[in-house]
Amino acid sequence: MGQDLPVTGYALLGLLTFGDELTGYELKQRADITMRFYWVSPAMSQIYSELARLSDRGLVAAVADDSGTSRYRITDEGREVVREWMTETPAGFPVLKHPVALRLLMGHLTDAATTRAMLERYVEELAAARRDLAEVRAGLVGRDEPGQNFHHPSLVADWGLAYFDSEARIARRTLRRMSADGP
Amino acid sequence: MGQDLPVTGYALLGLLTFGDELTGYELKQRADITMRFYWVSPAMSQIYSELARLSDRGLVAAVADDSGTSRYRITDEGREVVREWMTETPAGFPVLKHPVALRLLMGHLTDAATTRAMLERYVEELAAARRDLAEVRAGLVGRDEPGQNFHHPSLVADWGLAYFDSEARIARRTLRRMSADGP
DNA sequence: CGACCCCTATTCCTATTCGGAATAGTAGTC
DNA sequence: GACTACTATTCCGAATAGGAATAGGGGTCG
Structure with missing residues (x-):
């Protein structure tokens, strides 16, 4: 069994599997626009703390550009960890606050x-x-x-x-x- | 505007408006059985810390029985606070984790x-x-x-x-x- | 009657989530 | 140059999560 992440970690990895390299700010925007219909968009602070954890575990890599901004891309290991999470663990039932x-x-x-x-x-x-x-x-x-x-x-x-x-x-x-x- | 509570506080008050006096444990059971279809059932710890807050604010009253068990009932003020919350604030859109x-x-x-x-x-x-x-x-x-x-x-x-x-x-x-x- | 199991009742614990605000810098427009 | 809005990240405290731990009591069985 792979290492444990909160589901939001997998969700952010998931957004990165579509190929883009994104800043934390862009990830939050992407989550706000596309993911919020079926998964609550994480708070800004959570995005950055989650990216730190994913980076620590080698699941994402930070790429700094000229101005010092960090963009993140998923690594091969990150992709594998998401794949494993999807195949080895049950999805679970939706949680609703209505x-x-x-x-x-x-x-x-x-x-x-x-x-x-x-x-x-x-x-x-x-x-x-x-x-x-x-x-x-x-x-x-x-x-x-x-x-x-x-x-x-x-x-x-x-x-x-x-x-x-x-x-x-x-x-x-x-x-x-x-x-x-x-x- | 009435005082602020987390929504779960209102939810627990809501359960109590049906007339029963319930222990924290019974409230959790009631939430598990009836409320979980449209509002995530709060954690055990949250039930008790919420009851403490509601009690502090006079929104519920604790009634101890012979064996020292505390049962809670909603007060008139608690009922009024829920009514006000319902009439004075917007409900908001459902939050889903799917x-x-x-x-x-x-x-x-x-x-x-x-x-x-x-x-x-x-x-x-x-x-x-x-x-x-x-x-x-x-x-x-x-x-x-x-x-x-x-x-x-x-x-x-x-x-x-x-x-x-x-x-x-x-x-x-x-x-x-x-x-x-x-x- | 004692052992055992399950239920009730409450507290404890750590991690995650929330909800932006605060802070700082940059780009574009007037 | 001033101003506004956007980008980028950190900071903060409260709420939520997810039971486990702890303790007591009731019911059943041998």
């Missing part, structure tokens, strides 16, 4: 109008998130066929789009049920 | 059979989680009509069931797409 569902649970503490307003707002937020992800998905076109670099990211993006559609349907159904309930 | 999607993203690092096996396992795990939640849902029947105590929990449980169904569909679709792609 504040809308949490507040819906406690709906008995407020009037129904407050809860309906929250659901309506959530539907809007879902639409906005879906637009963002659709834009990311559109950026993959042309390199998303099987065997191409972005094939798997396109499967993940399609998953996210379908998830947003499903959530919107469920939220609207819940709104309808609440409206049928009376005031 | 290890299956994360590994799917990195599918280019392993053979397709590994990724398909992970998706198949996830479908099984979804079915098991759905069975668990269906059981919780069944336990609400009889007290889940509008105006009744478990109405909102039943809406949340229905949401979770629909979410699991949707995830299973998406996972199966992804499996089909991968099979159509070749070996």
Whole structure:
């Protein structure tokens, strides 16, 4: 069994497997744009402390440019460690923190109008998130066929789009049920 | 604006608003059984440190029984703080850590059979989680009509069931797409 | 009745995560 | 040259995670 990393370490390695050499700042941006739909984007401090650990273990290599900026690339060992993690350990079940569902649970503490307003707002937020992800998905076109670099990211993006559609349907159904309930 | 609590504090208060007086251990059990489908169940240590904070702020009251065990009940102020949190602050968007999607993203690092096996396992795990939640849902029947105590929990449980169904569909679709792609 | 096992109850421990803010430098625009 | 925004990294304290450790009690079995 390879060495243990927090999952976020594997996630950052994963982002680097697409070939780019990135600064910590760019990694954070990349995570904010693409990964945040299915894995919480790590905090800035975590990115840098994780890069330090990955570098210490030889899983990434830092390359300094002329101005002293460090860019990171994954090493062959890093790639192997991710591959091993994927083949030797179970993925595990998704972990969700759903504040809308949490507040819906406690709906008995407020009037129904407050809860309906929250659901309506959530539907809007879902639409906005879906637009963002659709834009990311559109950026993959042309390199998303099987065997191409972005094939798997396109499967993940399609998953996210379908998830947003499903959530919107469920939220609207819940709104309808609440409206049928009376005031 | 009321005082600030971590969301888990509100979540624990929320569990207590259903009327029971619970020990920390029972709260953890309750969270493990009912809340874990839409909010990660807090760690044991976190339950107790959170209860201490809620107690310090007068949001819960500890009642010791004969054997020295402490049970907690929400206070009127605690109920008011939750109500205010729900009406005065936005819910926010769900936060997801989806290890299956994360590994799917990195599918280019392993053979397709590994990724398909992970998706198949996830479908099984979804079915098991759905069975668990269906059981919780069944336990609400009889007290889940509008105006009744478990109405909102039943809406949340229905949401979770629909979410699991949707995830299973998406996972199966992804499996089909991968099979159509070749070996 | 004692041994054993499991459950209940709470504290303890370390590592990770969070959420940027703070700090510093650079590039582009006006 | 001033200003703004971006890039790059470190810093900080709090929250979360994940139980394990510790201790006590109840139920079952021989």
